[in-house]
Amino acid sequence: MEFNFQQYFNRTFPFWNRITDSQKEEYIQNSFLSNFKKGQFVHDPMGQCFGMLTVYKGQLRVFIQSENGKEVTLYRIDEGETCTLATSCIMDEITFDVFIEATRDSTLVVTNSSYLNRVSEDNVYVQNFIYKQTTEKFSSVMWSMQQILFxxxxxxxxxxxxxxxxxxxxxxxxxxxxxxxxxxxxxxxxxxxxxxxxxxxxxxxxxxxxxxxxxxxxxxxxxxxx
The missing domain is CATH 1.10.10.10 (Winged helix-like DNA-binding domain superfamily/Winged helix DNA-binding domain)
Incomplete structure (x- = not known):
């Protein structure tokens, strides 16, 4: 059965009804499904700026890694949730590198980063969504750091x-x-x-x-x- 991006975005993204029909069409054209096996890297600091990731099925783990290979999990992305840290190339405020891996066999809805850059500049609702998602995840990062430190x-x-x-x-x-x-x-x-x-x-x-x-x-x- 063919994946219906229109229906999925309508129930997943609060900004969907705040963008124009032409923006919706272009948004769908710049989105695709991508499958990852458990343990497979989705994003790493040396990779390309992938885009905004929304978990359709499965789960992702976002973590940092020291030079000697020690890992610290920052947070997880569950089904229906969105990860914006793979769009760091369009967000100057993100100045640190993260790794993202699939902790289960996962299907992701990926939206092209260059298009996101354009539409977020034109539509404040998309921009607010991206920044809100990023802010919420940084709260999780701070909680993780507090756990480790204190x-x-x-x-x-x-x-x-x-x-x-x-x-x-x-x-x-x-x-x-x-x-x-x-x-x-x-x-x-x-x-x-x-x-x-x-x-x-x-x-x-x-x-x-x-x-x-x-x-x-x-x-x-x-x-x-x-």
């Missing part, structure tokens, strides 16, 4: 586990120690050591590629206690 690792790990249980509505999390380390900007060995402590205390059960939360209240208490 919380002990046991609290950060407990907070991550509890948030994942709430987000997925599952007590069994399919995730590796290495993936958790990338999320939290830590070393795999540190994650493994703390998870083993949680297991010893009866909070979790560890299996290969899986963390089973058996005492959600205890995990929550560690995450929120001062």
């Amino acid at each position: 919380l002990s690792f046991d609290k950060r790990l407990a907070s991550y586990l509890y948030d994942e249980v709430i987000r997925t509505n599952e007590s069994s999390l399919v995730v590796t120690h290495d993936e958790i380390a990338k999320e939290l900007g830590s070393a795999r060995e540190v994650v493994s050591r703390m998870l083993k402590y949680f297991q010893k205390e009866g909070f979790v059960i560890l299996e290969r590629g899986k963390v089973e939360i058996v005492n959600k209240d205890a995990i929550r208490k560690i995450a929120i206690e001062s």
Whole structure:
């Protein structure tokens, strides 16, 4: 079945009814679907200015990486959400480099960056949408930085586990120690050591590629206690 860009944009973008019919037609002409496998890079600092990414299916992870390869996850982009950081070439205010990868098999709706540049200059509603999306994501970035700078690792790990249980509505999390380390900007060995402590205390059960939360209240208490 052919993808209906008109219907999708109408229910996804609040600015859609604020642009002209000719702008809508050109917007659709400058948009396309792109598929990515789990773990595949969608954007990196050395790549071209891709465009605005909206997740139709799947999920993206936005992260930064140090020179020695250490990663810190800034935030995730879920279905129906938009990522504007791959449009840094049209936003002078974005002065740092990010990586974007697919954390699941994903289908993205991509809108060409050069067209976005033109239409955002002509239409304040499109411009406001882009800046609003960027501002909201920077709030997530600041939250991530606060976690890293001001919380002990046991609290950060407990907070991550509890948030994942709430987000997925599952007590069994399919995730590796290495993936958790990338999320939290830590070393795999540190994650493994703390998870083993949680297991010893009866909070979790560890299996290969899986963390089973058996005492959600205890995990929550560690995450929120001062």
